[in-house]
Amino acid sequence: MPNLLAFVETRAGAIRKAGLEAVTAARACVDASGGGEVHALLVGAPGIAARAGSLGEHGADVVIVVEHAGFERYNPEATAAFAAERIRAGGYRIGVFSSSAQGRDLAPRVAAALDAAIVTDATTLAIEQDDVVVTHPIDTGKLIATWAIRGTPAIVAVRPGATLLVPQARTARVEPAQPVGDPASVRVVTTELRVGDGAKMDLGDAPVIVSGGRGLKSAENFRLVEELAAAFGNAAVGATRAVTDDGWRPHSDQIGQTGRLVSPNLYIAVGISGAIQHLAGMRTSKTIVAINKDREAPIFKVADYGIVGDVFDVVPALTAAVRAARAAST
Amino acid sequence: MKIAVCIKRVPVMDQRLAIAANGIAIDESGLKFDVNDFDLWAVEAALQLKEKTGPGEVVIISLGPDAVQEQIRKALSMGADRGIHLQAAALPPDARVVAQALAAELTIGSYDLILLGRVAVDASNGATGAMVAQLMGLPCVTAVSKLEITAGRGRAQRELEGAQEIVEFPVPAVLTIDEGLNRERLPSLKGIMAAKKKPMEVKPTTLAESRVTVRRLQMPPERSAGRIVGEGAAAVPELVRLLQAEAKVL
Numbered sequence: 001m002p003n004l005l006a007f008v009e010t011r012a013g014a015i016r017k018a019g020l021e022a023v024t025a026a027r028a029c030v031d032a033s034g035g036g037e038v039h040a041l042l043v044g045a046p047g048i049a050a051r052a053g054s055l056g057e058h059g060a061d062v063v064i065v066v067e068h069a070g071f072e073r074y075n076p077e078a079t080a081a082f083a084a085e086r087i088r089a090g091g092y093r094i095g096v097f098s099s100s101a102q103g104r105d106l107a108p109r110v111a112a113a114l115d116a117a118i119v120t121d122a123t124t125l126a127i128e129q130d131d132v133v134v135t136h137p138i139d140t141g142k143l144i145a146t147w148a149i150r151g152t153p154a155i156v157a158v159r160p161g162a163t164l165l166v167p168q169a170r171t172a173r174v175e176p177a178q179p180v181g182d183p184a185s186v187r188v189v190t191t192e193l194r195v196g197d198g199a200k201m202d203l204g205d206a207p208v209i210v211s212g213g214r215g216l217k218s219a220e221n222f223r224l225v226e227e228l229a230a231a232f233g234n235a236a237v238g239a240t241r242a243v244t245d246d247g248w249r250p251h252s253d254q255i256g257q258t259g260r261l262v263s264p265n266l267y268i269a270v271g272i273s274g275a276i277q278h279l280a281g282m283r284t285s286k287t288i289v290a291i292n293k294d295r296e297a298p299i300f301k302v303a304d305y306g307i308v309g310d311v312f313d314v315v316p317a318l319t320a321a322v323r324a325a326r327a328a329s330t
Numbered sequence: 331m332k333i334a335v336c337i338k339r340v341p342v343m344d345q346r347l348a349i350a351a352n353g354i355a356i357d358e359s360g361l362k363f364d365v366n367d368f369d370l371w372a373v374e375a376a377l378q379l380k381e382k383t384g385p386g387e388v389v390i391i392s393l394g395p396d397a398v399q400e401q402i403r404k405a406l407s408m409g410a411d412r413g414i415h416l417q418a419a420a421l422p423p424d425a426r427v428v429a430q431a432l433a434a435e436l437t438i439g440s441y442d443l444i445l446l447g448r449v450a451v452d453a454s455n456g457a458t459g460a461m462v463a464q465l466m467g468l469p470c471v472t473a474v475s476k477l478e479i480t481a482g483r484g485r486a487q488r489e490l491e492g493a494q495e496i497v498e499f500p501v502p503a504v505l506t507i508d509e510g511l512n513r514e515r516l517p518s519l520k521g522i523m524a525a526k527k528k529p530m531e532v533k534p535t536t537l538a539e540s541r542v543t544v545r546r547l548q549m550p551p552e553r554s555a556g557r558i559v560g561e562g563a564a565a566v567p568e569l570v571r572l573l574q575a576e577a578k579v580l
Contacts, residue, residue, distance in 0.1 A: 011490075011493070073495070074495060080464070100490075101473055101489060101490040101491060104457070104460075104473075105460060105472040105473070105488075107457070108456075108458075108461045109460050109461075109463070109470070111425075111426065111461060112426065112429065112460070112464035113464055115426070117424050117541035118425060118426065118461075119423075120455050120456055120457055121454055121455070137454065137550070138452060138453055138454050139341065139343065139347055139452050140451055140454070142549075143347060143547050143550070144548045145544055145546075146545040146546045146547075146548070147542050147543065147544060147545065148542070148543050148545050149542050150541045150542075150543070160491075187500055188469045188497060188503075189497065189499070190496070191496050191497070191498055192495065193493060193494075193495055194493055194494045194496070196492050196493055203491070203492070204492075208579070232580075244510075251475065251509055252492065252494075252510075257343055258367050258368065258451070258509045260491075276343060276344045277344070280343065284550075286577075287573070288553075288556070295558070300556065300558065301555075302553050304553075304557075305556060305573070305577075306557065306559060307562070309561050309562035309565070313562055313563045314562060314563050314565070316563075317563035317566040318566050318570070321566050321570045322570065322580065325570055325574065325580055
């Protein structure tokens with residue numbers, strides 16, 4: 001029975017949802033292949049061990065914890081060296097990572113160190129006889145590829161948001177471990193972590209995203225989008241590439257082929273025509289609403305609900321209506 | 331500074347893609363190709379570094395069939411100095427195989443800096459850059475959106491979900507370039523003419539066996555056709571009703 005190692009992503013001493021998803025995906029994979037253990041790898045500054053409990057609840061049998069001051073911020077070289085060594089020594093069938101910015105940095109280093117094949121951005125993960133089989137959207141989501149990976153270990157990074165968290169009654173055994181080499185003696189050093197406005201929801205976590213395009217005409221008019229997002233209470237603000245290129249919004253807000261890929265429950269496109277580049281980033285949203293003055297805009301072809309009209313009339317009315325609807329339901 | 335930029339030929343994404351008869355590849359007939367977006371920003375970053383730091387060389391490397399020479403020429407027409415075409419029939423989906431071939435060539439070139447795009451928009455795997463660095467034993471920073479290099483030290487900003495990291499590193503190093511660092515220049519007519527005379531070395535390349543194989547390709551489920559609820563602010567009450575009663579998202 002295969003054992004899997006899941007790397008648990010943290011930021012500023014806390015476990016990220018993507019980290020819990022990696023553990024959950026590993027659990028689901030071993031359970032579907034006749035059993036086996038999931039070992040979670042938790043790396044951080046002293047104190048991180050206190051976070052290990054939640055990993056059992058998400059499917060880990062064992063939590064391997066490494067505490068060292070050199071892991072206070074993301075330490076790519078020391079983390080990769082440690083993860084590779086554990087995967088090699090533990091004979092794991094698969095090393096499961098998150099396909100987040102951190103996981104996409106870490107997992108290829110580990111794969112190369114182990115001479116292992118790697119697939120990132122996996123939306124499903126299974127073991128079928130001698131192969132690890134994953135699905136992986138390609139060509140900006142225009143096609144879904146099923147790839148088979150031969151050889152042990154396989155390295156797979158799972159797409160954030162693609163794994164449903166299933167809490168379970170499981171208590172993991174915690175095994176303290178020592179880093180490989182000195183984590184303070186590395187070449188690449190993360191000197192600072194700049195977390196955006198703490199009150200702001202991340203695009204990857206928000207159930208609702210309100211996104212603005214060139215139809216808003218100026219950076220100042222993004223206020224309309226922000227007010228609509230605020231009316232929902234659980235919404236993040238996104239933007240098109242045209243808007244971030246013009247400097248109306250930071251590049252980190254860009255949704256699309258070269259920016260963030262999101263799939264919230266509700267996506268509201270304000271003054272967005274629907275270029276392929278943008279659709280690639282949001283077409284998997286559950287419900288899409290489009291507000292645009294051009295009835296022929298391609299965004300209406302993917303939108304579940306559309307309003308043809310001037311965003312400067314429609315959006316304030318929608319903001320007021322959403323506020324009223326939420327006030328009525330509480 | 332001697333800078334290498336690895337680029338990939340990818341289908342232009344603003345066109346309809348179809349699955350070939352074999353079910354495991356896209357039908358390339360009639361498709362337009364270009365340099366991967368992120369790789370163009372890597373080329374631009376290299377050109378700007380060379381312009382800023384004085385004498386140097388920007389070398390473009392691309393692995394693939396003869397058609398990739400078109401993409402190498404484009405980078406040369408932007409201002410890069412010479413090209414190396416690592417000739418191989420096709421790129422496998424195993425990034426390890428691609429990274430090994432690139433690392434072998436990059437090692438003999440003794441570069442001060444090696445740049446790649448963060449991810450290729452076709453295969454969407456984003457693993458090659460960091461694998462190249464690991465294979466070569468070089469420092470690596472991925473997803474760079476700001477970059478300064480002075481006196482053998484680099485400082486970069488990396489893009490995370492809702493955050494950024496500031497990273498310091500020594501050169502030589504391998505960097506993968508994210509959106510936000512720059513926008514690529516358009517080749518000038520003069521640049522296009524000059525590129526025709528720039529050297530392009532063609533090196534037949536034997537690739538290791540791929541451990542990743544394509545089992546099948548599928549089209550994602552189509553979104554069912556939506557509807558126009560109405561026009562202007564008057565349509566808002568009906569939209570809110572649908573979001574509550576039908577979509578159940580409000």
